[in-house]
Amino acid sequence: MKFFIKINTISALYALALVIAIELIINVTHISSLTGWSWDNIYILVAVINVLGLLLSTLLFIYLTKKWHLGGKNSYWSLILWVPYFILLLYCFTVLVPLSSGVTLFPRFSLLIFGSSILFPVYILFINVYASPLIADDEEIMEP
Numbered sequence: 506m507k508f509f510i511k512i513n514t515i516s517a518l519y520a521l522a523l524v525i526a527i528e529l530i531i532n533v534t535h536i537s538s539l540t541g542w543s544w545d546n547i548y549i550l551v552a553v554i555n556v557l558g559l560l561l562s563t564l565l566f567i568y569l570t571k572k573w574h575l576g577g578k579n580s581y582w583s584l585i586l587w588v589p590y591f592i593l594l595l596y597c598f599t600v601l602v603p604l605s606s607g608v609t610l611f612p613r614f615s616l617l618i619f620g621s622s623i624l625f626p627v628y629i630l631f632i633n634v635y636a637s638p639l640i641a642d643d644e645e646i647m648e649p
Contacts, residue, residue, distance in 0.1 A: 511573045515566065516583045520590035522562045523625055526555045527618050528598055535602070563628075567636045576637030583633065584626050591622075 529536075529551045537547045570576060575583075 508575075508579065511575060512579065512582055513586060515569055515573070515575065516586035517590045518562075518566070518569075519583065519587040519625075519629055520594055522558065523587075523591055523621065524594040524598060526558060526621065527595070528602075529554060530614055530617055531604070532602070563632065566632045570632060570636035576633070580633045580637065581630075584629050587625070587629065 533544060533547050533551060536542075536551075537544050540547070542550075570580065
């Protein structure tokens with residue numbers, strides 16, 4: 506039961522990290538109107554926040570995967586389990602903070618969102634492979 510809770514917790518954290526990055530990209534107009542900054546400044550700020558968030562979340566995910574001993578074959582369930590959490594969090598956020606009627610997404614935003622959503626399982630796979638311990642074979646290779 507503990508493993509089930511741990512794998513679901515880390516899957517929810519994966520989804521939360523991606524939702525935050527996507528919502529920052531989508532809500533550039535909201536952030537610009539709230540702060541009064543130009544869009545160029547907001548783009549730079551969002552890019553810096555997303556890069557720092559990616560680095561920090563990678564370190565956090567590797568640390569949690571190693572600490573909770575999720576490095577076995579069962580840790581690969583997180584490649585699938587993050588999707589329902591992602592859909593749920595994205596839906597909840599769009600209900601709580603809807604886009605204005607005059608706001609349209611630019612094609613480059615859509616490409617960023619789709620690209621990051623498609624490549625995110627590769628990111629999770631990288632973390633699982635990196636954090637999993639190397640298992641030494643019982644049989645050592647003998648040189649002839």
